[in-house]
Each structure stands twice: as C-alpha cells, then as structure tokens.
Amino acid sequence: MTTSTLNITDRMEKQPPAWSRLLDLSDKALAVLLLAPAGLLLSLIIVYPVLRLVYTSFFSLSLTSGLPAEFVGLENYQLMIEDPVFWETTWNTVLITLITVPGALVVGMALALLANLPFRRQWPVRLSLLIPWALPLSFAGLIFAWFFHSEYGVVNDVLARFGIEGVIWFNSPSLAFAAICLTIIWKTSSFMALIILAGLQTIPRSLYEAADVDGAGRVRQFFEITLPLLKPAIVVALIFRTITALQTFDIPFMMTGGGPGTSTATLAMYIHQNTVSFLDLGYGSALAVVMFALSMCVTVIYLRIIRTKE
Amino acid sequence: MASVSLRKLEKSYGALRIVKGIDLEIQDGEFVVFVGPSGCGKSTTLRMIAGLETISDGEIRIGERAVNKLAPRERDIAMVFQDYALYPHKTVRENMGFSLKVRGVSMKDAESRITEAAEMLGIGHLLDRRPGQLSGGQRQRVAMGRAIVRRPQVFLFDEPLSNLDAKLRGQVRTEIKRLHQQIGTTIIYVTHDQVEAMTLADRIVILRGGDIEQVGTPDEVYNHPQSVFVGGFVGSPAMNFAKAKVQDGALAFANGDRIPLSALAAGKQRVEDGREVIVGIRPEHFVTLADPVMTLTAKVQVVEPLGSDTLVHFSIGGETLTARMPPEMRPEVGADLHLGLDPTKVHLFDAATERVIA
Numbered sequence: 099m100t101t102s103t104l105n106i107t108d109r110m111e112k113q114p115p116a117w118s119r120l121l122d123l124s125d126k127a128l129a130v131l132l133l134a135p136a137g138l139l140l141s142l143i144i145v146y147p148v149l150r151l152v153y154t155s156f157f158s159l160s161l162t163s164g165l166p167a168e169f170v171g172l173e174n175y176q177l178m179i180e181d182p183v184f185w186e187t188t189w190n191t192v193l194i195t196l197i198t199v200p201g202a203l204v205v206g207m208a209l210a211l212l213a214n215l216p217f218r219r220q221w222p223v224r225l226s227l228l229i230p231w232a233l234p235l236s237f238a239g240l241i242f243a244w245f246f247h248s249e250y251g252v253v254n255d256v257l258a259r260f261g262i263e264g265v266i267w268f269n270s271p272s273l274a275f276a277a278i279c280l281t282i283i284w285k286t287s288s289f290m291a292l293i294i295l296a297g298l299q300t301i302p303r304s305l306y307e308a309a310d311v312d313g314a315g316r317v318r319q320f321f322e323i324t325l326p327l328l329k330p331a332i333v334v335a336l337i338f339r340t341i342t343a344l345q346t347f348d349i350p351f352m353m354t355g356g357g358p359g360t361s362t363a364t365l366a367m368y369i370h371q372n373t374v375s376f377l378d379l380g381y382g383s384a385l386a387v388v389m390f391a392l393s394m395c396v397t398v399i400y401l402r403i404i405r406t407k408e
Numbered sequence: 409m410a411s412v413s414l415r416k417l418e419k420s421y422g423a424l425r426i427v428k429g430i431d432l433e434i435q436d437g438e439f440v441v442f443v444g445p446s447g448c449g450k451s452t453t454l455r456m457i458a459g460l461e462t463i464s465d466g467e468i469r470i471g472e473r474a475v476n477k478l479a480p481r482e483r484d485i486a487m488v489f490q491d492y493a494l495y496p497h498k499t500v501r502e503n504m505g506f507s508l509k510v511r512g513v514s515m516k517d518a519e520s521r522i523t524e525a526a527e528m529l530g531i532g533h534l535l536d537r538r539p540g541q542l543s544g545g546q547r548q549r550v551a552m553g554r555a556i557v558r559r560p561q562v563f564l565f566d567e568p569l570s571n572l573d574a575k576l577r578g579q580v581r582t583e584i585k586r587l588h589q590q591i592g593t594t595i596i597y598v599t600h601d602q603v604e605a606m607t608l609a610d611r612i613v614i615l616r617g618g619d620i621e622q623v624g625t626p627d628e629v630y631n632h633p634q635s636v637f638v639g640g641f642v643g644s645p646a647m648n649f650a651k652a653k654v655q656d657g658a659l660a661f662a663n664g665d666r667i668p669l670s671a672l673a674a675g676k677q678r679v680e681d682g683r684e685v686i687v688g689i690r691p692e693h694f695v696t697l698a699d700p701v702m703t704l705t706a707k708v709q710v711v712e713p714l715g716s717d718t719l720v721h722f723s724i725g726g727e728t729l730t731a732r733m734p735p736e737m738r739p740e741v742g743a744d745l746h747l748g749l750d751p752t753k754v755h756l757f758d759a760a761t762e763r764v765i766a
Contacts, residue, residue, distance in 0.1 A: 307458075307480075308487070308489060308493035308554075309495075310459070310479070310481060311458060311459075311480045311481065312506050312507035312554075313481035322495075
C-alpha cells in the first residue's frame with residue numbers, strides 16, 4: 099500500500115503540467131518561457147537604458163549646438179579627467195558618502211535601539227521613525243534650508259539662546275557642507291533605523307537572557323550579541339545607503355544649489371546641469387557612466403564582504 | 409553546590425497572580441522537577457530563581473544568600489533554555505567558553521574545562537562548529553556543556569527536551585540523569601511531561617494554578633496522590649476516576665457494584681455513610697486473578713493491544729475507565745467484563761474538595 103502510494107506520488111511529481119505537455123516543451127524550454135516576461139521587462143527598463151547611456155557617452159551630442167551626434171570615442175572621458183568641476187563634484191560626493199553613511203548608521207543604530215525598548219505604546223516611537231523617511235528629499239532640503247537660514251533659522255536662534263553668535267551658513271563652503279551633511283543624516287538615519295530595528299527584532303530574547311546568566315553586562319551584550327547578529331541587516335542598509343549617497347542630489351540642490359560656487363555641488367548635480375541645463379547629452383552620459391561604475395564598485399565590494407562573512 | 413529556599417514566593421502581573429506564595433526547600437545536590445500543565449507557574453518560578461523575572465513578594469535563597477535583588481550573573485546559577493539559546497555566530501567552543509571569558513577565567517583553565525565538559529557530553533568533535541551546523545540533540549548537549557563549564561551552585565533546566573523527538577528525548581533524559589550522578593550539583597528542572605518528572609527527579613513538585621499541589625518522591629506522588637489532580641496527572645495511562653457513594657459501609661457505584669470499605673487499605677475504612685467520593689484506580693491495579701477479592705462489572709468499549717500490554721477501555725455507570733491487562737488478553741468489544749480489583753490499591757478522594765481521604 100505504502101509502496102504503491104509512493105510510486106504514484108513519484109510519478110505525479112515527475113509529470114510536467116498538462117498545458118506544457120500539450121506544447122511538448124522540455125523542462126529547459128519551459129523555464130525559459132516562464133522567465134521570458136520578467137527578462138524582457140528587465141531588459142527594457144534596466145539593460146537597454148544602461149547600454150544606451152554607455153553608447154551615448156562615446157558621442158558629442160549637444161542639443162544646443164544644433165549639430166548631429168558625432169562619434170568621438172573616449173573624448174568625453176578625456177574631457178572629464180581635465181575638468182576641475184568634475185573632480186570637485188566627485189570629491190564632494192565621496193565626502194558626503196564618507197560622512198553621512200557612517201553618521202546615519204550611528205544615529206540609526208541609536209534610534210533603532212531606542213525604538214526596540216519595551217515602550218508601553220510602540221506606535222508613537224515607530225511613527226516618529228517613519229516620518230523623516232517618508233518625507234520627500236526635496237521637502238527635507240527646503241525645511242532644513244529654513245532651519246539654517248541666517249536670519250529666520252531655528253539653528254541660529256538656538257545658538258543665540260546659548261550666547262553664540264549666529265552664522266551665515268550658506269556663505270561658507272565648509273558650513274554649507276556641514277549643514278547639508280547634517281540634513282542628509284537626519285533624513286536617512288530613519289531608513290537605517292528601520293532596517294536595523296527589523297534586524298533587532300529577529301534576535302531571540304533568550305540569547306540576552308543566556309548572556310545575563312553567563313555574566314555579560316549590557317555593553318558586552320551589545321558588542322558580543324547584538325552587533326554580530328545585526329551584521330547582515332547593517333550590510334544591507336549600508337549598500338542601499340551608500341548607493342543613494344553617491345546619487346545625492348535633492349538636498350544640496352534645495353539647500354544651496356551647489357554653492358557657494360560649486361563647493362557643495364555633487365556629481366549627480368553636475369550630471370543634471372550638463373544634461374538638463376546645458377543639454378550636453380554626450381558629456382552628461384559620460385559623467386553618468388562614471389557614477390554608475392562607482393555604484394557598481396560599492397555594491398560589488400559589499401557583496402564580497404557578505405560572501406566572505408558567510 | 410547549594411540548597412535553594414523559596415519562601416512565600418509570589419509573582420503577579422497587575423491583579424493576575426501567577427505564582428501564589430510558594431514555600432519549598434530544595435536540598436543541596438537534589439534533583440527537583442517542577443511539573444504541571446501549561447500556565448501553572450512552573451517556568452515563571454524557575455525564571456524567578458534565575459533572576460530573569462522579578463518577584464512580587466517572598467524570598468529566594470541560594471545557599472545562605474538571599475538573592476532577590478541580585479542580577480542573574482551574581483546568583484551563581486547556570487541555565488539550559490527551552491530553545492537552547494546558543495549564540496548562533498559563535499562556535500561551540502566559544503559558546504561554552506563565553507561565560508568563562510566574561511568572568512576572566514584564564515584561557516588555559518577555560519580550555520581544560522571546555523574539553524572536560526565536551527568529553528563528558530560526547531561533543532568533543534563539534535567544538536569548532538556553529539550551532540546552525542548541529543542537530544537538535546547536539547545543540548541540546550552544547551547547551552548543557554555551556555552550563556557545566558561554569559561549575560555553578562545550581563543548574564536550572566527550562567523544558568530542555570521539548571524540542572526533541574521522542575527517541576532523542578529518551579536518550580538525552582538518560583544523559584541528564586547520568587550527568588547529575590556524575591557532578592552531583594543541585595538541579596531544578598521544569599517540564600510538563602510527567603514521564604520526565606518521574607524518571608529524573610529525586611523529588612517532584614506538582615504545580616497547579618500557581619500553587620504547589622504536592623511535593624514528594626516519584627513513588628510518593630505515584631502511590632499516594634494527595635488530590636484527584638495529582639492522581640490524574642502522574643501516570644500513563646492516567647488514573648481512572650469513578651464517582652461513588654458510601655452506603656452501608658461500602659462504596660456503591662452507579663452500576664450497582666459495591667466495594668466494602670473494610671477491604672480497602674487502612675485509613676480508608678472509616679468513611680461516614682452518605683459521603684460522596686471519587687474512587688481512583690490505576691489502570692494496572694485491575695487484576696485478572698481467577699478468584700479476585702473484588703470484581704467490577706463493565707462493558708468493553710475499546711481494546712488497544714500495545715504488545716507489552718493490552719489497554720481495555722470500558723464504562724462503569726457512564727464513566728470511561730482504562731485497565732492495563734496482560735498482552736494475551738483480548739476481550740470482545742461490547743462484551744461484559746468482570747474485572748478483578750486489588751482493593752488495597754484503591755484511592756479515595758472527597759467529591760467536593762477532590763483531596764485525598766486518608
């Protein structure tokens with residue numbers, strides 16, 4: 099009885115679906131057929147635009163010149179190397195990434211630990227975490243532009259209450275840069291906090307109880323249990339945050355417009371300027387290819403780190 | 409090693425009293441098992457002893473020290489958790505050595521303790537693996553190893569076998585018993601499984617609704633249950649219960665069968681006429697002697713041959729009872745069965761209070 103049941107089950111498992119038998123498809127052909135819609139969609143919305151971008155970067159294509167597109171090979175890339183604004187905006191982008199990603203991680207971790215405390219009412223804490231994340235980037239930029247306003251801003255007002263003279267934040271490259279970084283950290287730390295909070299909630303309480311019995315205090319528990327077990331969540335958060343940091347645009351655009359001069363302009367803003375303001379699609383594409391390569395490098399590095407840990 | 413005293417121990421969540429003033433003395437080196445159904449307060453009591461739950465009232469002493477206000481790490485206890493609570497990112501060696509590292513034990517000493525415990529538990533070859541690479545039984549042993557290396561005054565086990573399959577549970581149960589015989593440390597063990605309680609314990613504490621129902625050796629709680637609850641909880645198949653009334657010096661059952669009080673064990677013979685009682689009979693105390701002292705007449709409902717025994721389910725006056733019979737006995741379903749009974753093994757409980765009539 100059991101054997102015959104098993105045989106029937108076995109036969110049933112090996113049989114392809116009826117409609118597949120009708121079309122007389124092999125397993126491999128069936129797999130290709132089922133994956134084709136997703137593959138086609140991905141090709142249309144990701145692969146084609148990227149390939150087109152790379153293709154365009156080899157052309158001189160300025161819509162303001164009225165001239166037809168001309169193949170120039172690597173000339174756009176050569177121009178880029180000699181372009182001081184490219185280096186300045188790239189450096190600003192890297193600096194923003196280096197400051198705001200760890201900054202958001204530290205603040206996000208603190209917020210997540212706070213939100214993970216056993217509050218009687220959890221929703222106000224979770225909601226306050228969600229609000230900065232849900233706010234559009236350009237709104238955050240506008241709000242903080244007002245916060246740092248030299249005359250009406252709340253920051254100078256608070257400084258004045260402590261007897262510190264207010265400053266004109268957006269006149270100084272370093273102060274403007276600091277204001278932008280603070281805004282980005284405020285805006286993005288809640289995203290970090292949400293991912294870390296999700297990670298925190300997967301750590302069983304019994305591990306902390308075992309550590310309590312084993313003799314570990316709260317600080318030791320954090321470094322010996324919480325942090326190692328949060329690594330996967332932290333790496334995921336870092337990948338997302340680093341990639342978006344490399345694409346920073348909205349907040350500096352709304353707060354300083356890249357000024358004073360180009361001291362707070364980012365690579366994304368420079369790409370925008372070249373393609374949208376100057377309509378130089380060839381050079382803009384070359385810049386975008388560099389940004390794409392940077393993002394890819396970061397992703398590959400993080401994925402390597404994850405694989406090594408595994 | 410140390411004794412453990414619980415004095416008027418209470419735990420409440422608001423108006424809800426989970427543990428209702430437990431008094432218990434656990435001797436140095438004793439293996440005590442807390443057993444009871446879900447929600448009886450056994451795990452809460454254990455967690456209060458560990459310091460993982462605050463106590464609402466009363467006192468806990470480990471050895472000579474009152475530990476009410478001490479953190480778990482200061483109580484010199486080790487605990488094996490239901491889900492083992494092994495650190496997933498650490499190797500077995502690191503798991504076992506964590507408490508020693510925290511307490512500043514030298515690496516050499518820690519390594520020798522880990523090796524000794526690992527050999528005792530047969531997990532020496534697993535020391536460099538992580539918990540995710542181990543089977544349930546191996547994880548269980550690592551959890552015990554982590555507790556052993558500490559050399560604490562008291563071991564606490566919180567339903568440590570409940571995640572294992574039946575066969576493995578039996579094996580690990582034997583290992584825990586052997587472990588206690590080897591190291592002799594006081595053990596407090598929580599389970600809902602009466603078989604674990606009977607096989608492991610020096611003394612069993614049966615809890616019900618946050619109160620101790622009975623404390624005694626496995627023999628005492630099995631042979632002299634103090635209440636219907638204990639009689640029904642300890643033993644498998646469970647003790648049979650049938651309502652009866654004392655009439656003219658005999659127990660009168662609903663089906664008309666009678667057992668003279670004079671045939672019962674001493675102490676149960678002077679129950680006043682008219683008293684409603686619950687008669688408790690263990691399945692194995694039905695006998696098939698050629699000429700039994702007492703007989704009950706019953707209709708066979710179900711027969712379950714187990715190989716080693718045959719369980720016969722029958723009804724007396726609307727109550728379903730079970731008898732454990734020799735394996736060769738296979739009565740017909742629906743037939744009338746004349747079951748012999750050893751009247752000295754009959755338990756009598758008051759029908760109103762459900763407490764034993766001594």
